[in-house]
Amino acid sequence: MEDINKNREIWKEMMHEASAKEIETRILPYAYERLSSGKFVVTGYFGGWVLLSEEGLDSLKSEDFYENKDLYEKLKNSCIIIDNENLDLATGIYSAINRNLFLQPSLHMINVTNTCNYRCRYCHAGVSQGKDFMSRETALKTLKFIFKSGGPYITIEFQGGECLLNWKIVKLVVEKSREMNKIFKKDLHICIVSNLSLLNEEKLRFLAQHDVAICTSIDGSREVHDANRRTLAGHDTFNVTNDKVLFVKDYYKKLNLERKVDVLATITRLALEHPKEIVDTYVRLGIRTLHLRPVQNFGDALSRWPELTYTPEEFYDFWVKAMEYVFELNKRGIDIMERGSFNIVCKVLNHTDPMYVELMSPTGMGRTALLYNFDGAVYSSDEGRMILEPVFKIGTVDQEPMEVLGSEDNINTWASSFLDLTCYNSPFRPWGGIHPVKVYQDQGTIIPNVNMHPEYRIYAMQCKYLFDKIAEDGFEKELFMKWAGRVIK
Numbered sequence: 001m002e003d004i005n006k007n008r009e010i011w012k013e014m015m016h017e018a019s020a021k022e023i024e025t026r027i028l029p030y031a032y033e034r035l036s037s038g039k040f041v042v043t044g045y046f047g048g049w050v051l052l053s054e055e056g057l058d059s060l061k062s063e064d065f066y067e068n069k070d071l072y073e074k075l076k077n078s079c080i081i082i083d084n085e086n087l088d089l090a091t092g093i094y095s096a097i098n099r100n101l102f103l104q105p106s107l108h109m110i111n112v113t114n115t116c117n118y119r120c121r122y123c124h125a126g127v128s129q130g131k132d133f134m135s136r137e138t139a140l141k142t143l144k145f146i147f148k149s150g151g152p153y154i155t156i157e158f159q160g161g162e163c164l165l166n167w168k169i170v171k172l173v174v175e176k177s178r179e180m181n182k183i184f185k186k187d188l189h190i191c192i193v194s195n196l197s198l199l200n201e202e203k204l205r206f207l208a209q210h211d212v213a214i215c216t217s218i219d220g221s222r223e224v225h226d227a228n229r230r231t232l233a234g235h236d237t238f239n240v241t242n243d244k245v246l247f248v249k250d251y252y253k254k255l256n257l258e259r260k261v262d263v264l265a266t267i268t269r270l271a272l273e274h275p276k277e278i279v280d281t282y283v284r285l286g287i288r289t290l291h292l293r294p295v296q297n298f299g300d301a302l303s304r305w306p307e308l309t310y311t312p313e314e315f316y317d318f319w320v321k322a323m324e325y326v327f328e329l330n331k332r333g334i335d336i337m338e339r340g341s342f343n344i345v346c347k348v349l350n351h352t353d354p355m356y357v358e359l360m361s362p363t364g365m366g367r368t369a370l371l372y373n374f375d376g377a378v379y380s381s382d383e384g385r386m387i388l389e390p391v392f393k394i395g396t397v398d399q400e401p402m403e404v405l406g407s408e409d410n411i412n413t414w415a416s417s418f419l420d421l422t423c424y425n426s427p428f429r430p431w432g433g434i435h436p437v438k439v440y441q442d443q444g445t446i447i448p449n450v451n452m453h454p455e456y457r458i459y460a461m462q463c464k465y466l467f468d469k470i471a472e473d474g475f476e477k478e479l480f481m482k483w484a485g486r487v488i489k
């Protein structure tokens with residue numbers, strides 16, 4: 001694992017050697033797209049970009065820009081043309097927006113149970129079939145595996161099912177990991193994803209004392225949330241989640257803890273008509289980060305997929321309405337950020353890597369993120385355990401981390417995510433990636449047809465929208481710059 005640690009240094013040395021040699025000015029591969037304003041966004045291979053007029057783009061295509069000082073400088077600053085002077089800049093941009101390439105696994109998701117006291121219509125984890133709990137023995141082996149495989153950063157995230165149904169294992173992992181970290185001295189973060197229904201003061205006290213972040217789901221307005229997320233007995237859950245979020249926030253406030261509750265929204269067909277109400281629910285709860293994620297065709301969602309789903313264009317229309325409302329609220333001084341946009345503008349405007357696994361290329365699955373199942377199986381992603389075939393099972397916690405990470409199945413997954421060749425003519429390729437499990441579930445193969453993949457199509461439309469706003473150079477761009485400068489753990 002130490003070899004991986006050295007990668008960044010080796011990369012820097014190689015680039016330093018390269019820049020010591022004389023490199024003749026050359027044009028790197030680039031891609032472009034016309035924006036609504038008529039300007040073109042042109043993106044270079046390393047992730048630099050520039051906005052050009054049609055005339056400027058024609059000059060680039062015909063390579064007659066050398067006499068045009070202004071255009072030449074623009075192309076050089078964006079690393080679309082390259083020589084000795086800007087090689088460091090180009091490799092610096094690439095390594096910054098792909099920081100994940102130089103890190104060992106950092107996100108370790110533990111599925112402590114596959115059962116739940118809720119029956120959400122879209123449950124990706126497929127809890128209707130679940131009845132299993134992680135044992136103490138498997139939890140301890142999992143922790144050993146994590147600390148052996150991790151680099152300097154470790155985030156342990158409890159997943160389910162409903163994690164609080166296996167509270168004794170959650171407690172054990174939290175206590176043991178904090179104890180082990182006194183020896184390993186990692187930058188350790190712990191987070192629990194829960195529907196919060198079983199959260200009481202005793203559990204919250206424990207989580208707060210051990211610095212465990214809390215994440216839950218609210219799908220928007222009461223109407224949408226209650227239609228999607230119901231208890232096993234068929235009861236509404238909006239009030240419970242709403243009250244528990246306020247309970248946690250109040251508790252933090254009483255203790256003067258600078259913490260927030262993370263909340264996610266899964267967008268089903270039903271939500272498409274309610275963009276404003278969804279944003280308003282978050283604002284009312286004092287939640288400042290909104291993540292609008294498309295529903296996935298995993299687990300229990302499969303049995304009612306036609307009634308949950310929509311086209312990429314329908315999702316995009318919904319998202320645009322939500323974004324326009326987010327801008328309006330920010331103009332009124334209400335600070336609220338859309339997390340999906342953040343993941344993109346971070347790379348585009350700030351050249352930083354938000355470490356969002358789904359936008360990594362090659363995929364972050366089985367590389368920066370691992371999932372440990374209740375039975376000790378290791379999967380390359382959370383979604384990997386949600387499909388029936390064990391295609392993304394890459395080992396067990398009884399093995400050595402290097403053996404699991406280097407397994408043929410895992411390497412094949414990474415390799416497949418490089419095959420995003422059909423989007424090489426997209427200017428948005430340097431900031432995106434594909435998710436092999438979602439590709440497999442949609443297309444029946446791990447070899448992606450990127451342009452046909454719904455989430456990639458949504459990503460491309462979102463990027464174009466964000467660039468339209470950036471090109472306007474107004475309030476929205478300022479807001480994106482503010483978002484891009486934030487650090488999200």
Ligand code: SF4
Pocket residue numbers: 116117118119120122123124125126127160161162195229
């Ligand atoms: S989505 Fe979460 S809360 Fe809902 S049934 Fe599945 S595991 Fe339970």
